[in-house]
Amino acid sequence: MDIVGIISPGDMGSAIGKVLGENGMDVVTCLEGRSDLTQLQAEEAGFRILPTLNDVVRTAEIVLCVTPPVEALGIAEQVAASMKTTSATPTYVDCNAISPGTAQRIGTLMSEAGTTFIDAGIIGPPPGPGRRTRFSCSGLDTAAFEELGTRGLNIRVVGREVGQASALKMVYAASTKGSAALWTELMVAAKALGVGEELAYEFSLGRSELAEHYMGEITSMPHRAKRWIGEMEEIAATFQDVGLTPRIFQGVADMFRLVSETSLADQTSREPDPPLETVLEVLAKQAQTNH
Amino acid sequence: MDIVGIISPGDMGSAIGKVLGENGMDVVTCLEGRSDLTQLQAEEAGFRILPTLNDVVRTAEIVLCVTPPVEALGIAEQVAASMKTTSATPTYVDCNAISPGTAQRIGTLMSEAGTTFIDAGIIGPPPGPGRRTRFSCSGLDTAAFEELGTRGLNIRVVGREVGQASALKMVYAASTKGSAALWTELMVAAKALGVGEELAYEFSLGRSELAEHYMGEITSMPHRAKRWIGEMEEIAATFQDVGLTPRIFQGVADMFRLVSETSLADQTSREPDPPLETVLEVLAKQAQTNH
Numbered sequence: 001m002d003i004v005g006i007i008s009p010g011d012m013g014s015a016i017g018k019v020l021g022e023n024g025m026d027v028v029t030c031l032e033g034r035s036d037l038t039q040l041q042a043e044e045a046g047f048r049i050l051p052t053l054n055d056v057v058r059t060a061e062i063v064l065c066v067t068p069p070v071e072a073l074g075i076a077e078q079v080a081a082s083m084k085t086t087s088a089t090p091t092y093v094d095c096n097a098i099s100p101g102t103a104q105r106i107g108t109l110m111s112e113a114g115t116t117f118i119d120a121g122i123i124g125p126p127p128g129p130g131r132r133t134r135f136s137c138s139g140l141d142t143a144a145f146e147e148l149g150t151r152g153l154n155i156r157v158v159g160r161e162v163g164q165a166s167a168l169k170m171v172y173a174a175s176t177k178g179s180a181a182l183w184t185e186l187m188v189a190a191k192a193l194g195v196g197e198e199l200a201y202e203f204s205l206g207r208s209e210l211a212e213h214y215m216g217e218i219t220s221m222p223h224r225a226k227r228w229i230g231e232m233e234e235i236a237a238t239f240q241d242v243g244l245t246p247r248i249f250q251g252v253a254d255m256f257r258l259v260s261e262t263s264l265a266d267q268t269s270r271e272p273d274p275p276l277e278t279v280l281e282v283l284a285k286q287a288q289t290n291h
Numbered sequence: 292m293d294i295v296g297i298i299s300p301g302d303m304g305s306a307i308g309k310v311l312g313e314n315g316m317d318v319v320t321c322l323e324g325r326s327d328l329t330q331l332q333a334e335e336a337g338f339r340i341l342p343t344l345n346d347v348v349r350t351a352e353i354v355l356c357v358t359p360p361v362e363a364l365g366i367a368e369q370v371a372a373s374m375k376t377t378s379a380t381p382t383y384v385d386c387n388a389i390s391p392g393t394a395q396r397i398g399t400l401m402s403e404a405g406t407t408f409i410d411a412g413i414i415g416p417p418p419g420p421g422r423r424t425r426f427s428c429s430g431l432d433t434a435a436f437e438e439l440g441t442r443g444l445n446i447r448v449v450g451r452e453v454g455q456a457s458a459l460k461m462v463y464a465a466s467t468k469g470s471a472a473l474w475t476e477l478m479v480a481a482k483a484l485g486v487g488e489e490l491a492y493e494f495s496l497g498r499s500e501l502a503e504h505y506m507g508e509i510t511s512m513p514h515r516a517k518r519w520i521g522e523m524e525e526i527a528a529t530f531q532d533v534g535l536t537p538r539i540f541q542g543v544a545d546m547f548r549l550v551s552e553t554s555l556a557d558q559t560s561r562e563p564d565p566p567l568e569t570v571l572e573v574l575a576k577q578a579q580t581n582h
Contacts, residue, residue: 100484123493124497132496132497134493134496136489158486158489159485159486163484164484164485164486164489167480167481167484167485167486168481168486168489168490168493170480170484171477171478171480171481171484171486171490172490172493174473174476174477174480175473175474175477175494175498175501175502176498178473178477179470179473179474181539182465182466182469182470182473182539183466183470185465185530185535185536185539186462186465186466186469186530187462188533188535189458189461189462189465189529189530189533189535190458190459190462192533192534192535193391193454193455193458193461193462193529193533194450194455194458195449195450195455195458195459195462198427198449198455198459199459199462199463202414202425202459202463203466205423205425206415206423207466207467210466210501210504211466213501238480238484239476239477239480242479242480242483242484242575242578242579242582243483243577243578243579243580243581243582244476244479244480244483244546244549244578245476245542245545245546245549246542247538247539247541247542247545248472248473248476248538248539248542248543248545248546249542250538250542251536251537251538251539251540251541251542252539254536254538254539255535255536255539258535258536284533286534287533287534287535288533288534289534290534291533291534
């Protein structure tokens with residue numbers, strides 16, 4: 001297996017393709033409707049850019065879908081349609097932060113299109129030198145994705161059912177991004193209520209390590225908040241599907257929506273993180289404006 | 292100042308009274324409508340039990356209200372009525388986990404009743420030997436409560452406005468109890484989705500200290516969950532009042548409500564914490580039942 005399609009080459013997709021390319025794979029993509037930054041990243045990562053999705057589906061032996069979760073189902077539908085048009089059936093891997101239920105719907109689409117579907121989840125930053133990025137996967141036949149373990153990716157099979165890898169991603173992301181949103185909210189509230197310094201003092205008495213950890217999460221979150229909104233809604237749906245309240249993660253999505261309404265969200269991953277005080281001030285002001 | 296009234300002598304109230312009693316104060320209370328456990332705790336703590344609330348208001352120089360937050364406003368109304376009946380006006384201190392808005396409503400009631408009101412918040416476990424319990428307070432005149440700093444309590448003034456001490460309590464409790472609920476939810480979801488072991492493995496790779504911390508919070512929470520429901524709703528209201536989403540903490544309240552529907556909530560603070568696996572199993576089953 002030598003040709004991999006990646007849709008789309010954003011921060012995560014381009015980093016994955018770069019690693020695969022450096023390990024001898026031919027990485028193809030198409031850029032219809034993608035941003036200038038995505039195009040730049042695809043070029044920098046050395047992708048071969050094909051004119052259309054049909055070309056990608058015809059050319060690639062395996063297609064990895066790496067997008068914001070809100071686009072995952074739509075892209076799968078386009079790829080399934082493209083498979084019917086082209087009669088090409090590359091293995092399809094959904095790598096997105098989606099609920100097990102959404103993964104199962106995509107699995108059904110791919111079965112109907114006549115190809116193998118692999119559910120996958122990514123934990124960690126975009127892969128690269130010194131980065132600890134882990135890919136988990138599940139499905140009836142995960143061999144094609146496992147092969148990428150010899151091409152520079154760290155891959156682990158977590159089960160034989162579609163949905164298991166997504167479930168793992170959901171609960172893990174809940175612990176990281178959910179906590180980040182919760183701490184952001186309470187720090188913004190403390191600022192708005194004029195007790196920020198008193199709260200810092202209380203943390204210094206017994207929870208300084210925890211608090212310090214989360215202050216770092218608050219400042220590194222803003223430029224990623226926009227794409228996390230959909231992911232948090234997937235988590236809410238996942239939890240609701242097992243009878244748990246969706247409201248915590250609907251609220252977490254609300255927090256990332258608030259961040260995305262501010263200038264903080266316009267930063268790119270290439271700029272340094274803003275100072276904590278700036279993040280809290282901007283968010284407190286935006287909350288007041290929305291109130 | 293030698294006579295303090297405490298309403299009511301639950302886990303927290305009885306521990307506070309015990310410390311004040313050991314430091315030479317005469318601690319009075321009444322037990323109308325209180326549980327057998329509360330009665331036992333009041334007796335063990337050496338409180339002088341008076342027949343009615345009017346007797347407490349007539350006898351005490353300062354009254355501390357220490358209850359579940361949902362009862363705070365109702366008790367304040369009863370005490371204010373009692374002040375009118377008895378023409379006695381002891382200083383009234385609300386020590387509960389309530390929103391600044393609720394604290395301000397109680398402040399208005401007490402002004403109308405002709406007495407001094409002090410807003411207070413408690414951070415930490417019930418006070419006692421080796422316990423680090425901090426009382427913060429705010430209000431125009433906090434001197435009477437500050438005096439209890441010479442009677443074994445650790446008291447700090449955080450401002451001159453009613454609502455500031457409550458605000459500090461809200462944001463601090465958001466960080467502890469909110470996080471506990473969020474981690475409980477994701478661990479229960481992992482269990483229900485059959486990826487608990489995979490999640491534990493992922494945590495072991497990079498977040499083991501954080502995860503270990505929160506596993507401890509999950510097991511020590513169940514017997515306290517019931518009384519936290521109202522507190523989380525106060526936090527939701529506090530955040531909404533500054534334009535932030537109420538949904539995270541409405542969901543946190545949902546989680547504690549789920550816990551309170553199970554046998555886990557029947558444990559008392561005198562029994563050892565249940566094992567993590569038991570907590571997760573019971574909650575996953577209850578969620579499924581409610582679904």
